[in-house]
Amino acid sequence: MKQKKLLKNLFILFLTILISIPxxxxxxxxxxxxxxxxxxxxxxxxxxxxxxxxxxxxxxxxxxxxxxxxxxxxxxxxxxxxxxxxxxxxxxxxxxxxxxxxxxxxxxxxxxxxxxxxxxxxxxxxxxxKGTQIIVPNLTGISDNYVVTENEKVYLSGMIYATSKLTNVTVQLFKNNNKVISETKVNPQATSFNLNSISFDPNYLNLTKGTYQIKIFVASENYFDTSTPLKVCTLTVTKDKKDLLDDERDILSIIFSNNDKSSSVISNIILPVLGKYGCTITWQSSHPSIINSQGIVTRPLYDTKVKLTATLSFFGISVKKTFNLEVLGTYVKNTITIKQSENVINNKNTISLNWNSNLRGHDLKSVRQTTIQIFTYGTNDLRFEMTADTTLTSCTTRLDPGVYTVRITYNSSSYKTLASGETTIIMK
Known part of the structure; x- marks a missing residue:
């Protein structure tokens, strides 16, 4: 190695002298x-x-x-x-x-x-x-989840497209993400490849009930990363697909917004449409005008109970699950009376508000939050907002001259409105 480096240095010296000679x-x-x-x-x-x-x-x-x-x-x-x-x-x-x-x-x-x-x-x-441009091949139509019984063969789905010839497609089957159980290598020498030609036989591979990972590695004439899989899928092997559907039903839940829960819904909810193992989920509502099948909530005047039914289906098998919710109405029987005091002396842009409600006894003790909101009159332009985790009866704030709507609400710990009131104020 040293001799080779010495010869290279002597050659460079020779060139330097040769070029310098007139x-x-x-x-x-x-x-x-x-x-x-x-x-x-x-x-x-x-x-x-x-x-x-x-x-x-x-x-x-x-x-x-x-x-x-x-x-x-x-x-x-x-x-x-x-x-x-x-x-x-x-x-x-x-x-x-x-x-x-x-x-x-x-x-x-x-x-x-x-x-x-x-x-x-x-x-x-x-x-x-010119350097070679790295263009990642495109994978389309490949499922994220494959489900088979122990005696059922699984065929991959989807296509691989590249801008240059595909030189290698490797599909590996893993258990617990570390041990390769099976490996298939293909040299397509074409710009596309149908993954449907690759399959796994759980019976031949002695795959037992459980979850496995399928990793797809791709190389082409202008994409050379063979260490990072372009796609990772899940293969679930089961004795009976009905068992998986029952598992899906057990874990299915509705996702609520903010501080909502099943007994007090005031905002839109998220209704899943795809299960963990790839089953499809459709929804039906007992009151579509209040909660529709997409989870959009339209609050009624009075509190209303709504039953949602989810139907989980795959491979021709279906199961159902129901959820009982209560959507809080907009009507509030208790009111808050708001009074505007005179403008504070020496500061005409400051206003003082005080109010009282007709809440009594247990209802009054149930108040856990006070919300004060001030809007530009006739609009949803919020100019002031304050929330306090207690029962307030007054506040002072600054406002520019104009006409405003003041809205005050008392809420319970479950964010149910116990009392509310509105008034119009004029700042001169």
Missing amino acids: HNTVYASSLTTSKFDVATDTAYKLELDYQQLNPIFSANDNTNSVTSSITLPTVCMNQSTVIWYSDNEAIISSNGKVTRPTGSDTIVTLTAILINNNQTRVKQFYVLV
């Missing part, structure tokens, strides 16, 4: 016929070969854009011998073979040494080798 260029026009013989004049022939020497590029390539191998002449027209050297053999070898770099373009220096009857000239060329 050369007397001889042109045909400067010589008379009586002073030299064209056939034998070495300097003249060397100069002609030096001027005419160039790398020969493939079609559509040039010095500023190299994508294919280059022809590097080794003998010139006037019998000068040429020795080539590259400062980056990994990209352009000394015989002109080009290996495009991954990613960025790269400049390579090619050095030609012309030799004729012990006389030498050195010529250098700077060429730009």
